[in-house]
Amino acid sequence: MKVILVSERGGISRSFNFGGLSKALLSLCLLGLPVGALWVGANLPAAESDVFDSRAVKAWNKALRKQQEEITEADRQAREQLTALTVKLAEMQARLTRLDALGERLTTLAKLDEGEFQFGSTPAVGGPEDPGIAGASDMPYQPPEFIAAISELSDQIEDRQMQLSTLDTLLASRQLQDEQFIAGRPISRGWMSSRYGYRTDPFSGRRSWHKGVDFAGKSGSDVVSVAAGVVTWAEDRSGYGQLVEINHGNGYKTRYGHNSEIKVKLGDVVKKGQIIAQMGSSGRSTGPHVHFEVYKDNRPVDPATYIRRTGR
Template sequence: MAESLLERAWAWLHETFPERQVYIRSDGRVQFFTFSPVFQATLAGLGLIFLGWVAFATVNVIFKDRIIAAKDHRFQQTVQNYEIRVADLQTSYEESNGALVTAEDRFKEVADELQTKQNIIWNVLSRKREVDAILNRRDTTGQAAHEVFDGGKPGDALDAAPPPPSAIQSTAGSSDFTVTPQPVKPQPRSAKPTKASMLDFGSTVGRLAGAIFGRRQTADISPEVIARHPVLRQLAFQTERIRRLSASQTMLMARTQGQVEEGITSIRSILKRTGINPDQFTQRVRGSEGVGGPEIPLSAVSIEGVSDTAFQQAYLKSSAQLTEMTELLGGLKHVPLTTPVAGAAFERTSGFGARVDPFTGRYAFHPGVDWSGPTGATVRSTAPGVVVWADYRGGYGKMVEINHGYGIHTRYAHLSSILVHVGTRVGENAPVGKLGSTGRSTGPHVHYEIWYDDVVRNPRNFIEAGRYVLQ
């Protein structure tokens, strides 16, 4: 099609500007010049351009004054409109300035509230990540931690509750909780509402939250003033948008609190898998000495000046639940959830429960789990604790017993050699002995037992619970 158009254009050019020849006769001689269609078209185009330029110059010279006058008129009109606008702005300056300051204060108040909520949520999530890291403390590679605890006394001293977790610090200042002035049964009727420090990580951000959330609202701006000023309209729109975002932060805080609650349920489920009563274990972890005071419900406690009740309640519950979760995880660290040996060189040869005795051929009860392996292989502790036995013990042969606290003990029997002594504090995966065949044994293996409240337990339940933790 492009070739057809070119052919038509070429035909039109030859038709409009046919080839012409100019003859010149001089002194009896005749000369001629040939003008091709392209040359003629070029001359015609240059002529039109020249005529157009002459016409433009002529019009510009003739109407120059009118053009200048029109431009000057437009300029004067623009200046006049500008002066009118400046006069209007000057007239309403005081009103606009006051309204703008009020709107800016309100915007800053809502923005600060949103920022504070984000900081609080960040602190909660950071704290949750810390406890999640404790939950996933187990070494999946099978390498020894070689962690040894120095100092302290062996035995039941481990049953003491672990120290409370460090408060997470933020950029905010300290905070106060104010008990609402309502009758509380455990308190005298004459008692005045007191201020209590923020539980755990909340002590660092509450006062800022109270200062921001509790700030008194500035004077309302009339809709007429907002409608007259685009800046105020835009600022009011942005303020409302941030207020909606702040409401979404309340929903996020509630979801976070729900996740923390699920974490506590998960830890209690792990304890149930081992056969340990979660309620009983929780009481041991928390301890029962040096605690007390009146029971005040969370609904009677508020951050000073906070009006967002839903966010406040979710925050308080998360604080208390994270403390509970940290306490449970501190106790869970002392629960043996791994195996004393690991790798392809080891094979489980006997489980927990009734079996045929390898020496007598009669049915008998086996109180642990056996893993066979090469003589001299390292046997490691399955949880931190204190060695309470490290010597020969009847049919167990050379045996190590570790008190992990909270009523939990583990035993490692038939060792060829013992690497620890009584009173040694060992960490999880710390070497305690070498695999052997001492005592009542038919070959090199390690006999592993778990005791809770002086009752032997099935190690399989603890190991399966540990696998659940590592999922």
């Protein structure tokens, strides 16, 4: 094989002669280079593509497993919360039932007008329609059923609590009035020994005005308040001996004289029927008894009217 090389400048040419072995090597090199380039070009991107796809698939699988675990955990928590809400709903229903029963019982005991307090019925509500946000009425929000049930129960319980609060205030006011209502005798044991009005004075023998009533009994017997009030006197007083005076409000006050011992002090708040002293014969007295007086607007009135009263 003969190869001739020609120069561009001088037109000089050279020739080379190759033998059989050289010819084979040269042919192999000339043919192998293109084939090798084609093989590398075909296989190198595929290898790189295989590596990229394998890594991506592993990453996607890992992300999917993590998302599945998160979904499973969220589902478990949602079921637990739903169970807790169901239990809470049952508790609220039981509470509402007890409130209704209590309210109806108190209404009966208080002898209130029928219909004034309505326990066990849906609260009455109303009002003008609120236009709200434009377009919102076209697609109203629909909460889940159990959320709506809890909201309804909450409104009913709030209504019952408001009614019970009003009823409690009403009963407390009525109880206070009952406590302040003067009625009954100021002693636990004994008898009436002198009435209100004119009588013969036991010391002078002259006709005199007696502005209270006397209850005789055993020395040391209990003297009780005929109504709730505040102690405005609890010590010795001329003619009364050891005296207890109680202000009951609304212009009323009572006096308990001739005690042997006083059980309360100035400023004490006393209840109806509370022991305030022990019967004695202190002061201007002929023997163990209680001198009982009732005042209305600072004027003495006949205690018999109040003694004969019965509690409200």
